[in-house]
Amino acid sequence: MHATLTSVTQRIQQRSKARRALYEQRMQAQHRQGVHRGALDCGNLAHGFAACGASDKQQLKLMNAANLGIISSYNDMLSAHQPFERFPELIREAARALGSTAQFAGGVPAMCDGVTQGQPGMELSLFSRDNIARAAAIGLSHNMFDAALYLGVCDKIVPGLFIAAARFGHLPTVFVPAGPMPSGLPNKEKARVRQKFAEGKLGRAELLEAESASYHSPGTCTFYGTANSNQLMMEIMGLHLPGSSFVNPDTPLRDALTAFATERAVKNSEPAGSYLPFWRQIDERAIVNAMVGLLASGGSTNHTLHLVAMAAAAGITLNWDDFAELSKVVPSMMHVYPNGQADVNHFHAAGGMSVLIRELLGAGLLHGDIQTIMGTTFAESYTLEPFLDDGRLVWRDGPSESLDPEVLSSAAKPFSKSGGLVVMDGKLGRGVMKVSAVKQEFRVIEAPVRVFADQEALKHAFTAGELEHDFIAVVRFQGPRANGMPELHKLTPYLGSLLDRGFRVALITDGRMSGASGKVPAAIHMTPEAIDGGPLAKLRDGDMVRLDSIEGHLEVLVDEQEWASRECATVDLSAYHHGLGREMFAGFRQLVGGAEEGASTFGGFEAAEIGAKEAPRVAEPSL
Template sequence: MTAITPSALTPIHPVIEQVTERIRVRSLTLRTAYLARIEQFRGRPPRRAQLSCANQAHANAAAESRAKIWLNQAQKPNIGIVTAYNDMLSAHQPYASYPDQIKAAALRFGATAQVAGGVPAMCDGVTQGRPGMELSLFSRDVIAQATAVALSHDAFDAALCLGICDKIVPGLLIGALAFGHLPTIFIPAGPMGSGLSNKDKAAVRERFAQGKATKEELLAAESAAYHSAGTCTFYGTANSNQMLLEAMGLHLPGAAFIHPGTALRHALTDAAVEQVIQLTEQGNHYTPIGHVVNEKSIVNAIIALLATGGSTNHTMHWIAVARAAGILIDWQDFDELSAVIPLLTRIYPNGSADVNEFEDAGGPVFVIRELLAAGLMHGDVQTVFGTTGLYAHTRQPELQNEVLSWRDLPEQSTNTGVVRKVSEPFAATGGLRLLQGNLGRAIIKASAVPAEAWTIRAPAKVFESQDALVSAFKAGQLNMDFVAVVIFQGPQANGMPELHHFTPVLGSLMSAGFKVALVTDGRMSGASGKVPAALHISPEAAQGGALARVQDGDMVELDVAEGRLHVDVPEAEFAARIPRVLRAAHLDDTVDFGRELFVNQRRFVTAPEHGASTLFKD
């Protein structure tokens, strides 16, 4: 099938048009002010020319001789590289060589490049169930601030962002949007090769939780799954990041899931350098990131998330990203779009395939092409790839005789068990849903939950920590139908760590035939699996939210189809209950693992539906 063009499209779906217009009107004041800031920086010569001689000498002192000459002349574009490299994250380890490659490519294309700065990059997979996980969500805003520090030298005409994983991409994007006048391209590094299947890995985890597998067996399984450089291969937050960047036109088309160390990966990185130079004011097509990220591209990102069953984390992260560009979105927008966006993929945990199988079956390019053709995505947007809007992102990159080009995909997916056309989706609606009721508002990843588990009515068992739930399981107290209500896990309570420590426990109970669900003000991320989980409940228990008044034995009802989350207690009785008080272990005197440095973040963070942000007010 040839690339999609505007003439081949059906009109945009009316719900998508209505939601986009509502966002535009809601955001008008903030967005107008944001765009005015961008205009203030237009029409200037290379940024370096604004620096004093002393400023330039400091910035140029360590440069290689040819680059130093060009830098001193301040006549050619200079690219700022913001990198999240470290060699503990498998996804980011390949970035070690990228700055040298980018600098060499920039010189070939008539520009210079410098590493503007590095940002922290923690791994949630390492900190799961550990105190360090309480810093994870807040690291997004630290990364945004570090990105701003890197670019604050005002010596750059464009930026290249090197980052992939959970909080890192949203943080880089928020920071880059603070410099909305700079053209910016994100350069991925790609996933590791397929190892032990996610299904088999999950099975070993459940057996270990049941005491039927040894620690040595568990470590062997985990090491077989996470085995080399590259992104983890399940469709969690990291790989959802890549899908959303593709849908927003912030990558070169089809760049997300090309393996590290390959010739095609190398060529795409060089091409990103050449392209970002063209997007500068000294190039042929000035395209600042603040124009690429607009109401339509934000809606496109949400649609891509819904169509692929992506990470629940992005119901917070992309609200914060949008806010950084002067755009206001909320969970109602996600929910209304989810009602009309079909589910086009089955990728673990929303299926058994990994991202390599997704890419082989057509990947993000296939999904974007299908959505555009059906009028389910905005095509008339600016992207980093030129003037043809998102339509350019319906073709797959390839290397022919060492020359990078893009080709059309086949009409059909090569694996309809992983990716399907809009005309034959896995489900008629998207992967995420909004739940509401007398317990508050929550998000659930419906696409990962079997249809028979979409409704549950069972007594509550209330826990104030992950360890308390695991201890109850080991003591044999959970062999029953129940709803686990895990409280004091929100942003203000303890930084909102991911709650995967007990995922194998709940999964094993479901496998044993019990009906179970999770209701929490915490989060589970893109790895949310088969257990129905109402997440991010707002207001959180630490703010006196309804969850703090739930007691053991209360009947809790969760209904995905109806969008309902309710505790069956008489209204007057429920309101009269004295809410539980946050445990001392999570108060401001907590001093270990650096948590004491994040007291103010816990105190001032906004609600999840407002982005769980320490940078923007509610």
């Protein structure tokens, strides 16, 4: 075991000791109170199966067979979730074949950041994560279930489902993916067309044609953003079946995996005699595995928020220093867009998860002893791959090495020796920066700032030709309390174009960037946010700032006395708080914690009750 992996894990365990103990105590209490319909009165139970067919109803009257609760993010507008339309019936049939039952417990909302980028709906995106967790909790609150299957893929959906799974941690849990769409327009060409459009050199018709060729069928988008980072992390925590994350939708293998996921949920249930609840499976070691997988793959920066919130729901306290320390020793092993030109289908064909996991286990960078939904330890099963043999699902050893070293490298010969995530700290506060796709010559930038209130202001300045020079863009009042912390991906073509013209440009913001952002150096998630009097609120146009992602420093080069005497800028945000439902999330903006605490509206779960002693950075409101 790598020494840094051990020390970070132990530090998280020690920091979380009291919080985790209280969580485990509560999960045990939930189990004792009854994990399924056996705890219900007859009237409750009759309501719970009134709509079922005769055979399912008879089975549900028996208390020695498992009943599975299905929580799904299905909708038929979004490509990633449309394949889930068929899954409930597949699951019900597989459960019946085992003498068990499955019921659709509830649907959760699923919004797509690709649709809402740069639109008012994006200001609900981050909050949708906690809304999804609440919706899943409502579905499972009927207490009819012996295990739960969570059907989700994209950005906020899987983190929200994970939070719900943690709070229903007495239930065995299986996450069921839908898979990526087949490859479309190459990512390099898509990025070229977007940049040409931003420069006014192509029209909307050409842009729409390119986008439609990129996003063209059911399944997850194929770039390596937050959605596919989700899938990798679920597998590397042992919550997906081995090798299942990147199998395309609507294929015989995908259907066979869905049926087998159902079988594992049944077998892990208490009626089956091998009870494996979520809380026993997911602990500090599993969370560290997720962090390592994220770093090794060059995954989405959004997970410096989501993983913190997900871990908190399981009684575990993370902070950004944990990510940064692991990043120094975890090699970068995937070149998938935006870190390269390949997509996740190429990664899967190159050996995918089995090769990545084999390499990380061999380097001592994963906890191979965690429990998994397979009923085995992680090291025993997660270098296997699924195949169909005459229609029967079988598992074989995955490749011993990458089949395409340009897409998937080895731990011994990585694309980079570090995971590419840096914590930025200094007079402007704390933030994070993903450097895996940033060229070395742009890792340190010293330039005057240009302050913007939002993305549109930067766009107008670009169009007017005002940005033809070296500068650092500061887009502030974009944090969770200000306007829900939208992704600012709309900035990428403009800043990328300036970078390509030879200007030294960078971004600093208390907002987010897309999980697909890459080549522009960007210090994001800055905390404290500007609306709370964070240092970004003191900046003025022309202030010199030094962004050093090599050392992790973010400094403003202004006279100390002048800086101390400056008033914080204020802004009228009322226009961002109404329309398209944003007024209904006013309570979320009031409850939400800071970025390093996961931008969560849940307060802190057990941490709030024990005085948050494990989380000295946290100033969380209690529920």
